[in-house]
Structure formats: structure tokens, C-alpha cells
Amino acid sequence: DVKVTQSSRYLVKRTGEKVFLECVQDMDHENMFWYRQDPGLGLRLIYFSYDVKMKEKGDIPEGYSVSREKKERFSLILESASTNQTSMYLCASRKAGTGVYEQYFGPGTRLTVT
Amino acid sequence: GQQLNQSPQSMFIQEGEDVSMNCTSSSIFNTWLWYKQDPGEGPVLLIALYKAGELTSNGRLTAQFGITRKDSFLNISASIPSDVGIYFCAGRRYGGSQGNLIFGKGTKLSVKP
Numbered sequence: 001d002v003k004v005t006q007s008s009r010y011l012v013k014r015t016g017e018k019v020f021l022e023c024v025q026d027m028d029h030e031n032m033f034w035y036r037q038d039p040g041l042g043l044r045l046i047y048f049s050y051d052v053k054m055k056e057k058g059d060i061p062e063g064y065s066v067s068r069e070k071k072e073r074f075s076l077i078l079e080s081a082s083t084n085q086t087s088m089y090l091c092a093s094r095k096a097g098t099g100v101y102e103q104y105f106g107p108g109t110r111l112t113v114t
Numbered sequence: 115g116q117q118l119n120q121s122p123q124s125m126f127i128q129e130g131e132d133v134s135m136n137c138t139s140s141s142i143f144n145t146w147l148w149y150k151q152d153p154g155e156g157p158v159l160l161i162a163l164y165k166a167g168e169l170t171s172n173g174r175l176t177a178q179f180g181i182t183r184k185d186s187f188l189n190i191s192a193s194i195p196s197d198v199g200i201y202f203c204a205g206r207r208y209g210g211s212q213g214n215l216i217f218g219k220g221t222k223l224s225v226k227p
Contacts, residue, residue, distance in 0.1 A: 004156075041219070042117060042217050042218065042220060090156050102162050103204075103215060105156035105158070107155055110154070
């Protein structure tokens, strides 16, 4: 079974803090994704990575950056947290080059910025 | 970004009833996926569809890839309380970015015992 883990289930940060959200997958997947989920808005793609050291902006990258130094780990960084970044953050991974597009999600990190 | 039209937004049903929900798109898709999300958890993949007309079951769940390639349906038979959650459809457009999916906003299912 694919396992995607996220470093924290719940996180409370103050406005202006730098925040790191970590995601690790154990299935040697090339593609990794960061989404945020808000009521009424569904899942929105923040950033994705095709492979190590590769990254692409998604639909809402403003205020975020990412890092992919190792294949199994994809980090989301909030450079200066703001209250409008309070949300549920979901990481996902996918095996590339297979013609299969199934993404496997982690349990999520609920971030509150006060 | 583009999103799928998923309906209904919510359902409140009696235990034992059957459930139907669907997703539609203005674009042709080559993949449809259905996920379930329990409160406070990440989405879990239920069914994956890759061919137009394909009908696939997973226990009491059955999903279909619409013939027009612009829609998909999920049915749950004889619902039970643990079916409660949010069901999401997701799809990949022909010519879409590598690996990227488009998501519906979800159908929230509540089951009364």
C-alpha cells in the first residue's frame, strides 16, 4: 500500500512566522503535489513536482514556496504566514510514466494562523 | 483553474437506501477517479476508471465512465452509517498537464440509522 505521511496533523502559527509543512511518501513516486482545501472551494493545487529538484506552480502559488531535495520528501513553505492561509493542507503522490493518474493523499495538516 | 460540476452538493439519506452522485465536465477526460474523505482525514481512492463506458465496482460502490467522456457516476448500494463522508470526483483532461487532476467540490453524504 502507498503510504503518504505529513509531519503534523494540527499546527497553530502566528502571523508573519515562516512555516514548514513536510510530506514523505514511501513508494518511490516521482510526482508529488500540495493542495489546500477550503469549504466551498474544494481542492486547489498550490505546487507540484515532477521529480527531485523540479517544481511547477499550480493554481494558487502566491505566498508559498516548495522544496524537493529528495525523491520521497516534498516540503511546502509559507514564507510569512497570514490569516488567509488558515486551511487544510493535503499532500499527494503519483507514480509517473505509467499512464495511470491515481494520486494518493496524506492525512492532511490543519493549519491555523492567528 | 477548471473544476468539475459535482452534484448533489449534499445528501441526507436513511440507512439502507441507495445513493447516486455524478460529475460533469465541459472537456473530454481520459481518467475519472472517485475518492472518499472522512472528517479530518485525507481523501482515500475508491475507484479508478480509464475507458469510456467502463463500469467498475468496489464492494457496494459502483462507478461508471460516461460514454461521452464528459461525465462519471458513483452509486452506493444499501448505505450504512460508515458511508458518511465527502465523496470527490477527479479527472484528467485529454492533453492535460502531466499527472494533474481536476477535482469536483464534493458530495457530502449523511446517513441516518
